[in-house]
Amino acid sequence: MCLFCDIVAGKIPSTKVYENDYVLCFKDINPVAPIHVLVVPKxxxxxxxxxxxxxxxxxxxxxxxxxxxxxxxxxxxSEAYRTINNCGEDAGQTVKHVHFHVIGGTSLTEKLI
Structure with a gap:
């Protein structure tokens, strides 16, 4: 299993923000902004x-x-946030389980992060 599969399965703790039958959303352990949540399909x-x-x-x-x-x-x-997905190692994907970063809570520039 991968890291995110283990988090979804409850084997690794996370700080849940939202969950339904299809996704688990939890706080990133290395946030780049005051709000940094990962959205992970189950x-x-x-x-x-x-x-x-x-x-x-x-x-x-x-x-x-x-x-x-x-x-x-x-x-x-909800009025101002950024969503990021990295696809592939050269794009910065470090966990091979598709996921999306929801980043906000501060004024963001045109740079990605």
């Missing part, structure tokens, strides 16, 4: 390409999108 997909290729990918993509909006609302940043 089903394992290596990356965006794996998510897009899977027959259930569209369902999970929709649930991820809804969860991102809910995390922003819960975190009080």
């Amino acid at each position: 089903k394992h997909f290596d990356d965006m390409n794996g998510l897009a290729a899977d027959p259930e990918g569209a369902l999970y993509s929709a649930e991820i999108t809804k969860a991102i909006a809910e995390v922003a609302k819960i975190s009080g940043v």
